[in-house]
Amino acid sequence: MEAAMGLMRRIHPKQTETALSALLSLLPDHSSDLLSQVDQPLQVLCDVECGKEFILCEYNRDADSYRSPWSNKYHPPLEDGPHPSPELRKLEIEANDVFTIYRDQYYEGGISSVYMWEDDNEGFVACFLIKKDGSKSGHGRRGYLQEGAWDAIHVIQVGAEEEGTAHYCLTSTVMLSLTTSDESSGTFNLSGSIRRQMNMDLSVAEGHLCNMGRMIEEMESKLRNSLDQVYFGKTKEMVCTLRPPPEGVQLRLPEI
Amino acid sequence: MADFEYQDPEPELSENQKKEIAKWFLLNSPAGEIQYVAKDLRSVLMDEKVYNMAVSEAFPLYNKSYMICLEMPDRSGDVLVTSFGELDENEYLDPRTAQVATVDHVKQVCTEVRHAIDEELPSAYIEEFRCALDAEIIKYVGEAYPKGVCSVYCINGKDVEEPGSDFELAVVISASKHSPQNFCNGSWRSVWIIEFKDDQQVVEVRGTMQVGAHYFEEGNVQLDANHECRDSTILQSPEDCAISITNIILHHETEYMTSLEASYSNLPDTTFKELRRKLPVTRTLFPWHNSLQISLTRDITKELGIGK
Numbered sequence: 001m002e003a004a005m006g007l008m009r010r011i012h013p014k015q016t017e018t019a020l021s022a023l024l025s026l027l028p029d030h031s032s033d034l035l036s037q038v039d040q041p042l043q044v045l046c047d048v049e050c051g052k053e054f055i056l057c058e059y060n061r062d063a064d065s066y067r068s069p070w071s072n073k074y075h076p077p078l079e080d081g082p083h084p085s086p087e088l089r090k091l092e093i094e095a096n097d098v099f100t101i102y103r104d105q106y107y108e109g110g111i112s113s114v115y116m117w118e119d120d121n122e123g124f125v126a127c128f129l130i131k132k133d134g135s136k137s138g139h140g141r142r143g144y145l146q147e148g149a150w151d152a153i154h155v156i157q158v159g160a161e162e163e164g165t166a167h168y169c170l171t172s173t174v175m176l177s178l179t180t181s182d183e184s185s186g187t188f189n190l191s192g193s194i195r196r197q198m199n200m201d202l203s204v205a206e207g208h209l210c211n212m213g214r215m216i217e218e219m220e221s222k223l224r225n226s227l228d229q230v231y232f233g234k235t236k237e238m239v240c241t242l243r244p245p246p247e248g249v250q251l252r253l254p255e256i
Numbered sequence: 257m258a259d260f261e262y263q264d265p266e267p268e269l270s271e272n273q274k275k276e277i278a279k280w281f282l283l284n285s286p287a288g289e290i291q292y293v294a295k296d297l298r299s300v301l302m303d304e305k306v307y308n309m310a311v312s313e314a315f316p317l318y319n320k321s322y323m324i325c326l327e328m329p330d331r332s333g334d335v336l337v338t339s340f341g342e343l344d345e346n347e348y349l350d351p352r353t354a355q356v357a358t359v360d361h362v363k364q365v366c367t368e369v370r371h372a373i374d375e376e377l378p379s380a381y382i383e384e385f386r387c388a389l390d391a392e393i394i395k396y397v398g399e400a401y402p403k404g405v406c407s408v409y410c411i412n413g414k415d416v417e418e419p420g421s422d423f424e425l426a427v428v429i430s431a432s433k434h435s436p437q438n439f440c441n442g443s444w445r446s447v448w449i450i451e452f453k454d455d456q457q458v459v460e461v462r463g464t465m466q467v468g469a470h471y472f473e474e475g476n477v478q479l480d481a482n483h484e485c486r487d488s489t490i491l492q493s494p495e496d497c498a499i500s501i502t503n504i505i506l507h508h509e510t511e512y513m514t515s516l517e518a519s520y521s522n523l524p525d526t527t528f529k530e531l532r533r534k535l536p537v538t539r540t541l542f543p544w545h546n547s548l549q550i551s552l553t554r555d556i557t558k559e560l561g562i563g564k
Binding site: 002003004006007008009010011012013015018019022023025026027098101102104105106107108132134135140141142144145148149150176178180184185186187188189190191192193194195196206209210213214217220221224225227228231232234235236237238239241242243244245 | 277280286292296298400401402404431433444467469470476509517523524526530532533542547
């Protein structure tokens with residue numbers, strides 16, 4: 001299992017799906033471990049009843065069906081798929097509404113879905129998902145990207161309320177890929193995935209949604225920032241080590 | 257490349273299917289990481305026979321595709337493992353020293369060298385062009401790449417003895433840096449195909465540059481960039497050809513490096529913004545405490561049909 005995760009750390013992020021199915025076929029006995037530890041690009045289905053798209057993940061799946069956060073129904077229909085309690089469903093509806101606006105403001109497009117379910121410790125778990133296609137042909141506002149995908153998965157475990165506070169444990173993964181391509185500079189692609197965790201004890205005076213929202217917003221900004229500054233920066237540094245930028249060389253040789 | 261598909265794990269995979277999967281992982285290893293991938297793969301496979309088949313097929317392809325550089329045992333320098341210099345699967349010509357290196361692909365070492373025989377080398381006429389270009393390229397690579405290795409091969413018409421016929425050279429530049437302790441690896445590869453066309457008295461130059469970088473400390477982020485270009489110059493003496501071809505290469509590679517830097521500097525405010533903005537359109541953090549109200553307002557505007 002450790003070796004399998006080692007392979008996933010090296011294989012190109014764009015090939016995650018192929019690599020995962022390859023590992024699943026080599027290690028059928030570890031399939032549940034692999035599926036829970038390897039994040040895959042998010043898939044989308046259309047809720048025909050509401051005419052809205054929703055995101056699929058392990059948390060809204062039962063057998064081969066997925067529950068839509070909009071109609072609360074399974075697609076394809078499933079007789080006795082689990083649903084959150086009426087109280088939690090109310091929070092789930094609200095979270096979906098608010099998260100739609102949040103997503104619009106930061107992503108200028110894309111799809112989002114929020115799922116919640118009760119856990120065994122009197123608390124609950126919420127999963128916030130965002131999928132954005134930022135390519136020219138997708139939701140890219142400015143048309144810079146030949147291809148551009150951002151998938152964010154935020155899973156928050158909310159502990160039971162004690163004396164007005166609750167414990168929140170957030171695990172977030174961002175997977176992204178962006179490609180620009182043109183005649184004069186060729187094809188340029190950056191892809192990657194990172195995962196981070198954040199723990200907080202917060203007063204529930206303003207409600208769980210407020211707390212979860214703020215944590216996710218902070219986490220997303222941190223992840224975006226470290227991808228931009230650290231991860232992309234390190235690859236740039238590497239390129240400049242291989243072939244240091246022009247200046248010095250250009251001085252010596254005349255242009256053609 | 258990969259000719260396997262994920263099937264229900266029920267039927268046990270055949271040895272051949274396992275080998276193909278293993279090869280796929282090996283061939284898709286980032287620059288400088290195939291040994292690590294092989295090690296992990298060995299423990300995943302738990303089948304030495306399949307593992308050995310996979311490595312023996314995948315390593316030669318990987319080594320040639322990354323144009324790895326190996327030290328020759330007699331201290332006569334480095335040899336590049338490329339398809340241009342391949343005499344047979346384990347023998348690679350080093351045109352500069354006119355030697356043939358025997359390579360152990362899986363260990364990625366050069367085990368012995370011998371002098372090349374006449375049939376393996378170009379004619380004296382071609383060698384003049386090749387050698388002059390090699391000398392200029394060495395100078396250029398020495399200045400532009402701190403760890404660059406280069407080689408110039410004759411890939412067509414090596415037996416041409418005098419003016420009147422076409423021939424082709426290939427310039428290969430390979431630079432790589434591996435620092436596993438910093439979780440970072442990268443490679444730069446450029447291949448320039450130089451066609452000497454006698455009837456038109458021109459030299460046509462076609463180049464492909466490929467750059468890759470992998471940073472994987474608590475994550476996995478990879479850069480993949482490539483670019484192709486063309487140019488030409490007039491056919492002159494070997495020395496003059498060498499200078500003008502090297503200038504063409506220098507010009508295009510420098511330009512490409514500049515465009516790579518531009519791609520990076522466009523990231524924060526243009527390209528990356530297409531995926532997610534740093535701040536919302538409102539330029540302030542999201543008002544979570546008012547969220548209920550926002551969502552109500554939104555519902556109302558939607559109902560009244562005054563929204564977007």
